[in-house]
Amino acid sequence: MSEIEELMSEREEIEMLLPWYATGQLDKGDAARVEAYLAQHPELQHQLSLVREEQRANLVLNEALPVPPLPSADELMARISGEGSRMSTIRSLGRALTAAISGFFETPSPRAIRWAAAAAAVVIIAQAAVLGVFMMREQASYIAASGPGEGANGASVALISFADGATPAAITSLLEENHLRIVDGPLPGGFFRVRFDGELSSGNDRQQLLAHLSSRRDVIKLVLPSQ
Amino acid sequence: MRVEATDGELMTRIAGQDQSALRSLLGRHQLRVYRFVLRIVRNEAVAEELTNEVFLEVWRNAKVYEGRSAVGTWLLSIAHHRAVSSLRKRREANWDDDAAAELRDESDDPETTVQKADKTELLRRVMEQLSMEHRTIIDLVYYHEKSIVEVSEVLNIPANTVKTRMFYARKRLSELLQAAGVDRGWP
Numbered sequence: 001m002s003e004i005e006e007l008m009s010e011r012e013e014i015e016m017l018l019p020w021y022a023t024g025q026l027d028k029g030d031a032a033r034v035e036a037y038l039a040q041h042p043e044l045q046h047q048l049s050l051v052r053e054e055q056r057a058n059l060v061l062n063e064a065l066p067v068p069p070l071p072s073a074d075e076l077m078a079r080i081s082g083e084g085s086r087m088s089t090i091r092s093l094g095r096a097l098t099a100a101i102s103g104f105f106e107t108p109s110p111r112a113i114r115w116a117a118a119a120a121a122v123v124i125i126a127q128a129a130v131l132g133v134f135m136m137r138e139q140a141s142y143i144a145a146s147g148p149g150e151g152a153n154g155a156s157v158a159l160i161s162f163a164d165g166a167t168p169a170a171i172t173s174l175l176e177e178n179h180l181r182i183v184d185g186p187l188p189g190g191f192f193r194v195r196f197d198g199e200l201s202s203g204n205d206r207q208q209l210l211a212h213l214s215s216r217r218d219v220i221k222l223v224l225p226s227q
Numbered sequence: 228m229r230v231e232a233t234d235g236e237l238m239t240r241i242a243g244q245d246q247s248a249l250r251s252l253l254g255r256h257q258l259r260v261y262r263f264v265l266r267i268v269r270n271e272a273v274a275e276e277l278t279n280e281v282f283l284e285v286w287r288n289a290k291v292y293e294g295r296s297a298v299g300t301w302l303l304s305i306a307h308h309r310a311v312s313s314l315r316k317r318r319e320a321n322w323d324d325d326a327a328a329e330l331r332d333e334s335d336d337p338e339t340t341v342q343k344a345d346k347t348e349l350l351r352r353v354m355e356q357l358s359m360e361h362r363t364i365i366d367l368v369y370y371h372e373k374s375i376v377e378v379s380e381v382l383n384i385p386a387n388t389v390k391t392r393m394f395y396a397r398k399r400l401s402e403l404l405q406a407a408g409v410d411r412g413w414p
Contacts, residue, residue, distance in 0.1 A: 012394075015394065016390040016391065016393065016394045017390070019368050019369070019393055019397070020368065020374060020375055023368065023369065023372045024372075025368075025372060025373065025374040025375070025377075026374075026375075046412060046413070047413055050397075050401075050411055050413055051397075053346065053347070053350060054350060054354075054365070054369060054397065054400065055369040056347055056350075057346075057347045057348075057350035057351045057354060058351075058354060058365055058366065058369035058370050059369070059370060060347055060348075060351050061351045061354055061355070062262055062266070062366065062370045064351075065262045065265055065266070066265075066271060067258055067261070068257055068258065068261040068274075068275055068278060188369060188370055188372055224347060
């Protein structure tokens with residue numbers, strides 16, 4: 001292989017790794033390799049920014065998908081029943097699954113609960129620590145990306161990511177001023193789903209709220225509409 | 228403070244026919260599995276049915292889960308297999324409604340697309356036009372945040388194929404955007 005071919009090959013390999021670099025899914029060795037290449041070839045930063053755009057769009061696309069309808073549990077129970085399980089087991093599992101689906105729509109997810117705890121801490125701990133909590137990845141216990149109840153009742157209004165320089169106090173204040181609370185996150189790309197606790201009488205109200213949030217560059221980096 | 232059971236612990240309990248463990252696993256993963264399947268089959272009723280089948284399979288086969296991959300990855304692997312099989316069967320049965328829907332997506336007028344000024348929205352629309360294979364890998368990497376090895380497990384393809392498929396999916400995205408009048412400066 002010629003030197004030029006080798007250089008091209010290395011570049012292609014790095015380009016192929018960029019999506020996983022952006023999502024933090026490379027092992028240490030490959031991540032270091034990408035970082036070193038990016039440092040030497042800053043023109044590749046453009047491609048990294050394209051990857052991040054793609055991830056954002058993919059998040060919006062997936063978050064706009066519906067949540068599974070309630071009859072799923074009944075369907076599942078009927079299938080289990082058809083397999084000849086003991087009736088007592090079926091009835092018990094049926095109640096359990098129905099409760100699971102109901103709970104799915106009525107209660108905050110464990111992730112949301114974890115966020116609530118983190119949000120309470122926001123007021124009193126340093127921003128760096130808060131951001132650390134925000135970005136913490138818990139792959140093993142990753143909960144459904146949308147708080148299911150939020151998608152179901154339509155009250156979720158946006159996905160937001162916070163500005164790098166936003167202080168915990170400013171975040172808390174902005175959320176309170178606008179009757180918003182975070183119900184889920186962090187989602188891919190470092191986004192959080194926020195829910196509006198008031199009444200939005202029209203699509204215009206919603207648009208105005210989103211526009212207002214977008215204008216608060218001191219606190220919010222990006223606002224994306226959510227179902 | 229109550230400590231949540233890990234997915235692996237839930238699987239062990241499900242293998243012992245513990246219904247509450249299945250309930251917990253369902254609550255934790257149902258939405259992601261459903262959306263993953265829905266993006267492949269593009270039919271809500273079919274996606275719902277297949278999602279049920281995934282959890283039924285978990286109930287039946289929990290004992291064979293060896294913990295070599297994360298539970299979430301294993302679920303997506305089952306889901307992918309079932310979704311692709313379902314698509315194949317429907318195509319063989321000439322399910323024209325779905326084929327027509329897919330064709331409509333593919334032929335989305337570039338002029339209509341370019342009118343969507345917002346870049347995220349435009350990208351989102353273009354992503355819908357990708358082939359099933361490209362949509363799936365993009366979802367696995369960007370939305371489900373799976374590593375190369377995990378994607379390889381879900382799709383049952385070699386790691387190098389994962390990398391090249393993702394690369395070509397992204398390249399196709401750029402081509403579709405170009406056709407819609409947006410030059411991204413890559414490739």
